[in-house]
Amino acid sequence: MTTVHTFCRYCLASCGIEVTVEDDRVTKIAPDKRNPHSWQDFCAKGRTANQLVEHPRRILAPMRRVGQGYVEATWEEAIDDIATRMNALIDADGPDAVGVYYGNPAGFSSSNIVFMNGWLDAIGTHSRYFVGSVDQNAMHVVSEAMYGSELMSPVSDVDRCDYFLLVGTNPAVSAWNWLETVPGGWRRALARQRDGATLVVVDPVLTESAKQADVHLPIRPGHDWALLLAMVKVVLDEGLEHAEDCRDLATGVDDLRALVAEADLDDLARRCELPRAQIETIARDFARARGAMVVTRTGVSLHAAGTIAEWLGHVLNVVTGRMDRPGGRRFERGYVDALRLFDLAKRPVHLSRLRRRGMIAGAHGLAELPDEITTPGPGQIRAMVINSGNPVVSGPDGAKLDAALADLDLLVAIDLVQRESHRHAHWLLPAVHWLERNDLPAFTSSMHDEPFVQYGVRAVAPPPGAREEWRIWIDLALAMGRPLFGARGVNAFVSATRRLARLARRPSLEFSPHWIDRLLIATSRKVNGRKLRWRDVVDNPHGLVLGPREFGHFRAALRTGDGRVHAAPPEFLARTRELLAANPVAPEGYPFILGSRRHRHSMNSWLNELPGLHPAGKVNEALLNPADAAALGIDDGDRVRVFSPVGAVELDASVASGVRRGLVVVDHGWGSRIFDPRRGAEPQSYGVNRNLLAGDEIDPLSQTSTLSSTYVGVQRV
Ligand SMILES: Nc1nc2c(c(=O)[nH]1)N[C@H]1C(S)=C(S)[C@@H](COP(=O)(O)OP(=O)(O)OC[C@H]3O[C@@H](n4cnc5c(=O)[nH]c(N)nc54)[C@H](O)[C@@H]3O)O[C@H]1N2
Ligand SMILES: Nc1nc2c(c(=O)[nH]1)N[C@H]1C(S)=C(S)[C@@H](COP(=O)(O)OP(=O)(O)OC[C@H]3O[C@@H](n4cnc5c(=O)[nH]c(N)nc54)[C@H](O)[C@@H]3O)O[C@H]1N2
Ligand code: SF4
Numbered sequence: 001m002t003t004v005h006t007f008c009r010y011c012l013a014s015c016g017i018e019v020t021v022e023d024d025r026v027t028k029i030a031p032d033k034r035n036p037h038s039w040q041d042f043c044a045k046g047r048t049a050n051q052l053v054e055h056p057r058r059i060l061a062p063m064r065r066v067g068q069g070y071v072e073a074t075w076e077e078a079i080d081d082i083a084t085r086m087n088a089l090i091d092a093d094g095p096d097a098v099g100v101y102y103g104n105p106a107g108f109s110s111s112n113i114v115f116m117n118g119w120l121d122a123i124g125t126h127s128r129y130f131v132g133s134v135d136q137n138a139m140h141v142v143s144e145a146m147y148g149s150e151l152m153s154p155v156s157d158v159d160r161c162d163y164f165l166l167v168g169t170n171p172a173v174s175a176w177n178w179l180e181t182v183p184g185g186w187r188r189a190l191a192r193q194r195d196g197a198t199l200v201v202v203d204p205v206l207t208e209s210a211k212q213a214d215v216h217l218p219i220r221p222g223h224d225w226a227l228l229l230a231m232v233k234v235v236l237d238e239g240l241e242h243a244e245d246c247r248d249l250a251t252g253v254d255d256l257r258a259l260v261a262e263a264d265l266d267d268l269a270r271r272c273e274l275p276r277a278q279i280e281t282i283a284r285d286f287a288r289a290r291g292a293m294v295v296t297r298t299g300v301s302l303h304a305a306g307t308i309a310e311w312l313g314h315v316l317n318v319v320t321g322r323m324d325r326p327g328g329r330r331f332e333r334g335y336v337d338a339l340r341l342f343d344l345a346k347r348p349v350h351l352s353r354l355r356r357r358g359m360i361a362g363a364h365g366l367a368e369l370p371d372e373i374t375t376p377g378p379g380q381i382r383a384m385v386i387n388s389g390n391p392v393v394s395g396p397d398g399a400k401l402d403a404a405l406a407d408l409d410l411l412v413a414i415d416l417v418q419r420e421s422h423r424h425a426h427w428l429l430p431a432v433h434w435l436e437r438n439d440l441p442a443f444t445s446s447m448h449d450e451p452f453v454q455y456g457v458r459a460v461a462p463p464p465g466a467r468e469e470w471r472i473w474i475d476l477a478l479a480m481g482r483p484l485f486g487a488r489g490v491n492a493f494v495s496a497t498r499r500l501a502r503l504a505r506r507p508s509l510e511f512s513p514h515w516i517d518r519l520l521i522a523t524s525r526k527v528n529g530r531k532l533r534w535r536d537v538v539d540n541p542h543g544l545v546l547g548p549r550e551f552g553h554f555r556a557a558l559r560t561g562d563g564r565v566h567a568a569p570p571e572f573l574a575r576t577r578e579l580l581a582a583n584p585v586a587p588e589g590y591p592f593i594l595g596s597r598r599h600r601h602s603m604n605s606w607l608n609e610l611p612g613l614h615p616a617g618k619v620n621e622a623l624l625n626p627a628d629a630a631a632l633g634i635d636d637g638d639r640v641r642v643f644s645p646v647g648a649v650e651l652d653a654s655v656a657s658g659v660r661r662g663l664v665v666v667d668h669g670w671g672s673r674i675f676d677p678r679r680g681a682e683p684q685s686y687g688v689n690r691n692l693l694a695g696d697e698i699d700p701l702s703q704t705s706t707l708s709s710t711y712v713g714v715q716r717v
């Protein structure tokens, strides 16, 4: 029996865990209470992570589609066939014929995306799609415009905060993480509350978090921008701003003043359906609090005005002097200068073929993918790799994407199991679970809320037939004869190390991401005056806090050119004026807004099937306000049909007083089938996919699908 200390890589809470291993099998996962940074969020998902490792339907070798079923093949056969078919498509049609979608778990591997980009650059394709357009793109767009880098994400200084304004987030369930890792953030916020801090939660639903707040603002969905604009107006009109930061740190405050002068508080209050007096009180209290922060998340971003609301959250922080100050939003430098490396990495500049939209964080919007696959013409996508993703369930208009994927000449899925989005795959490539993999999350070290390093060591060996993604990307580039990273010499170098390793019978001589990990530590920057060595990393299995939280690095880190925060980017001002002029109304026949929710024991569209996490028969339901239910003649437990212009689902109703009127809430991530490619048993299915109802509407600034603004109708079946 051995004990391995590592951390959970399901969500960014990154809980330290203690893994008990017997005969190379994980027998127990417990929180690692000696981890000095993270373990407090530890949950049943981490506790049962070995259930996915030993999933009865796990893909254990590459599988090739033959008719309606799959047969096992060798890696050589798989790589060879995929490379040959992709090369033929590229030769005929150009590089954009081959595309990729990468999902959320790709980001939890320290090597996957790096080498995937190396392969994409090898091909030179622009057909890149990622989860950001159903998640955090608004933040990338705002960070780029205000701070000069899509990756610049200020972290929450929870322990010194006196006033929390949490907008569109439910940290009691989802933990305090997005583009930041704040371990135990919710509990720490509650501890601050017990010491007198005020906790305001803005959410159309009385969530687990909202129940514990001092103030719950049951906002009209999609209208956070109006609330936040009203708050900015109160702050600027009443002279509550932080004079020094408005003068020295930020540019554009005069443009903000001009903008708020055009807005009317009563109108904004009416739009977000919150009392004006309450908005004014909250704005004043926020501005006057010693330490305060606005935190915005997916409840904000998955709407048509998501970028504007995200932006105004940052504006409120900036104009009230919360950036880089105790109790506000800090900039953590991290031991690796990710912002600089990100600037050095080449990112393609490209307009999408059909909609002529640019790329965000190096990728196009997922909503465009189906048409890019099915519309003939030069640049049409004919082959796709789905890397750690389930976009048919987690993205918009699943039925349309499913049909498009069926139309491809080649679909390759890299995953642990075959889920809904992989239904039409010609090849299933078995991935390695994080319990079987080493990760050094150096590029995200600046997202932790304190300087911290931990090497995520593997607990058990992967199944012999599974491969880490980085190796798949390298193998494909070599087999396709295309230069990794688009750089000459890399392929020859990698091949040479492979030959050498074979001849010398020393696998460690072969190039691997471990070399990069070592290099990153060797070239890492001093944190709190201390230089990291590789020894520090391996000698501290529980992780190492690299000294106290530092302030004062924010200005120097800004990449705006003039070293200032750009508080009023012109495109945001213009879009806000557009919103002020518009008056959205529900279309005839679809009077409800479809909301969504996360479950503590699900991870987006996965883990729903694990018996250790969900009672048998657990599925998602449609939550309705009692008054709405009564008006529709719906009782608790009745079967209902929820429909939109693009789709319909049937599920049980649950009458819930915490849901706002006009809103129907259906948990996202359900309704994803799990197939059994090895034995061909019937697919298992749990619940319904509420994203079948979402169309291809987007937030024009971030290209984020408006997954939480879909208008729907509800009726009893
Ligand atoms: N309505 C609605 N829709 C939403 C959201 C919402 O709040 N409401 N949330 C959005 C958000 S925030 C996100 S992040 C997206 C998620 O969207 P996606 O990332 O596209 O989808 P997931 O459901 O997370 O599926 C991840 C897949 O990766 C696989 N996987 C897990 N670990 C690994 C690994 O190490 N390697 C490989 N190769 N595969 C792995 C899993 O088995 C699973 O099939 O969904 C979005 N969709
Ligand atoms: N257990 C669990 N934890 C997770 C995940 C998971 O799937 N399961 N996913 C992880 C991922 S990938 C992410 S990105 C994070 C996301 O973390 P969060 O963004 O905190 O995600 P949610 O818990 O979905 O909370 C979003 C809230 O926004 C509310 N909302 C919807 N529309 C609006 C609106 O218009 N205005 C406002 N103010 N609120 C609105 C919803 O009712 C919901 O309560 O969580 C991570 N943690
Ligand atoms: S899934 Fe649970 S255990 Fe794993 S990091 Fe997130 S909160 Fe921690």
Ligand SMILES: [Mo]
Binding pocket: 104, 135
């Ligand atoms: Mo996410």
